[in-house]
Amino acid sequence: MGTLINGKELAEKMQAAFLSETATLKDQGVTPGLVVLLVGEDKASQTYVKNKELAAAKIGINSRVARYPESITEAELLAEIEQFNNDDAFHGILVQLPLPKHINEEKVLLAIKPEKDVDGFHPINLGKLFAGVPDRIPCTPYGIMKMFAAYGIELEGKNALVIGRSNIVGKPMAHLLLGANATVTIAHSKTKNLPVLAKQADILVVAIGRGHFVTKDFVKEGAVVIDVGMNRDANGKLIGDVKFDEVEPIASYITPVPRGVGPMTITMLMAQTIEAAKETMKN
Numbered sequence: 001m002g003t004l005i006n007g008k009e010l011a012e013k014m015q016a017a018f019l020s021e022t023a024t025l026k027d028q029g030v031t032p033g034l035v036v037l038l039v040g041e042d043k044a045s046q047t048y049v050k051n052k053e054l055a056a057a058k059i060g061i062n063s064r065v066a067r068y069p070e071s072i073t074e075a076e077l078l079a080e081i082e083q084f085n086n087d088d089a090f091h092g093i094l095v096q097l098p099l100p101k102h103i104n105e106e107k108v109l110l111a112i113k114p115e116k117d118v119d120g121f122h123p124i125n126l127g128k129l130f131a132g133v134p135d136r137i138p139c140t141p142y143g144i145m146k147m148f149a150a151y152g153i154e155l156e157g158k159n160a161l162v163i164g165r166s167n168i169v170g171k172p173m174a175h176l177l178l179g180a181n182a183t184v185t186i187a188h189s190k191t192k193n194l195p196v197l198a199k200q201a202d203i204l205v206v207a208i209g210r211g212h213f214v215t216k217d218f219v220k221e222g223a224v225v226i227d228v229g230m231n232r233d234a235n236g237k238l239i240g241d242v243k244f245d246e247v248e249p250i251a252s253y254i255t256p257v258p259r260g261v262g263p264m265t266i267t268m269l270m271a272q273t274i275e276a277a278k279e280t281m282k283n
Contacts, residue, residue, distance in 0.1 A: 002225070002251035003151070007143070010150050011263035014271070015059050021274055022060035025281075032277035033062040033090040034118065034269075037080065039103070040070035045096045052094075055266045061273055062089070074103045081111045091280060092118035092273035115279065118272040126167065129175050136272055141173040143264025144205065144226055145180070151253060153203075153224055155180040161198055163187045163214070163241075164207030169228055173205050194218070206241040216246040224253045228261050 022032055034056055038049050049065055056063035066080065077099075084093050093116045099105050109117075114124040120138040128135045148155060160182040164170035174184045182203060187194055189208065198204060198218035204225045206214050211231035219225060229241025240257030248254050255261055 002248045002254040005147050005151055005226075005253050005255045006259065007147065007255060007261055008259040008263045010147060011143075011267040014146070014267050015055065018059040018270055018274060025274070025277055026060065028281065030277050030281055031062045031089075032060075032092075032274050033064075034092040034094065034273045035064045035066055035084050035087075035090045037066045037068065037077070037084075037093070037095045039068045039072055039077065039096070039099055042098070045098075049096055052266055052269065055270055056273075059270055061270060064090070070100050072103075074107065077103060077108060078111050081108065085111075085113045085116060088280070090116070091276035092116055092269075094119050094269070115276060118269055118276060120172070120272070121167065126172065129172055132175075132179055134176070134179070136276075137176070137268070138168055138172040139268040139272070140169050140207075140228060140261060140265045141176050142268040142272075143261060144173065144228075145176050146268070147226070147255070147261075147264060148180075148224075153253060155182045155203065158182045158202040159200055160184045160203035160205070161187055161201035162205045162207070163191075163194070163198070164205075164209070164228070166207065169205075169207040173207070177203070177205075208241050210241055211239045212241070212243040214242040214247065216243070216250055219247050219250050221250055222252045223250070225251045225255070226261065227255050227257050229257060230262065 036049050036052055053063055084090050093112050095108055109121050112122055114122045117125055117136050120136040125136040160177045162170050162174045165186055165188045174186050177184045187197055195218045199220050202223055204223050207228035211233055225247055227240035227242040231239050233239050238258055
C-alpha cells in the first residue's frame with residue numbers, strides 16, 4: 001500500500017512559512033509583486049490564473065492579472081511585457097500559456113527579463129539548469145523535488161524514468177534528478193517497449209498528458225510514482241496519467257490527482273516571486 005504524497009498539505013505548510021517572509025520584506029519596504037498576462041478566454045487558463053491569484057493574496061504577494069483579448073497582436077503583447085520588465089512593483093512576470101496561434105510563444109518567453117521569469121521558461125534559465133547551476137526553475141519539477149525532500153525520498157543512485165519530454169516538465173525534471181545524482185532516462189510517446197523500461201525504474205515521473213496511460217504493468221514493486229497528468233475522463237472527472245487504483249497498491253509512494261503535484265506548482269511560483277523580490281534588495 002503506497003504512502004500518499006499529499007501535495008496540498010505540503011503546499012499549505014510552505015505557504016504558511018511564506019506569509020512571515022513577505023511580512024518581513026514589507027517591513028523592509030518591499031512588497032513582492034507578480035503580474036500574470038492572460039490572453040483570450042481559455043477556460044483552463046482562467047482557472048489556473050484564478051488559483052494563482054488566490055494563492056498570492058493568501059501569502060501577501062501583490063498580484064495583478066493583465067487581461068488581453070485573443071486579437072492582441074504579437075507586437076502589442078511584447079510592448080506590454082516590456083512595460084512590466086521596467087516596472088519595479090513587479091518582481092515576477094508570467095505569461096499564461098497556451099497563447100493564440102498568431103503569437104510566437106518563444107518570442108514572448110524571450111522578452112521576459114530572466115530575473116523576472118518566475119516560471120523558469122526563459123532559455124537563459126533553462127540553460128543554467130542544464131549547466132547544473134539552477135536559478136529560476138520550472139515550477140512543476142521544482143515542486144516535485146520539494147516533495148521528494150519533504151518525504152525523505154532518496155534519489156542518489158536510483159534509476160529514474162521521466163515519461164514526457166516537454167520544456168515545462170519532462171526535460172527540466174530530468175536535469176533536476178540528474179543534479180540529485182539519480183540515473184535518468186527520458187521516455188516519450190515514440191519510446192519502444194515503454195512498460196518494460198518503466199518496470200526498471202525506482203522513481204517514475206509521468207507527464208505524458210494521457211489519462212490513465214500508466215497501469216500496474218509499468219510499475220516495479222516499491223517504485224515512487226509521481227503523476228503530473230491533468231486530464232478529464234468521459235464524465236468530466238479530473239484524472240491523472242496514472243491509473244491510481246491499480247498502481248497505488250504496488251508503489252511505495254504515489255501522488256494523487258487532484259491534490260498532488262498541482263498545488264506545489266503554484267507554491268513554487270510564489271517561492272520564486274519572493275526570491276526575486278529579495279534579490280532586488282541585494283542589488
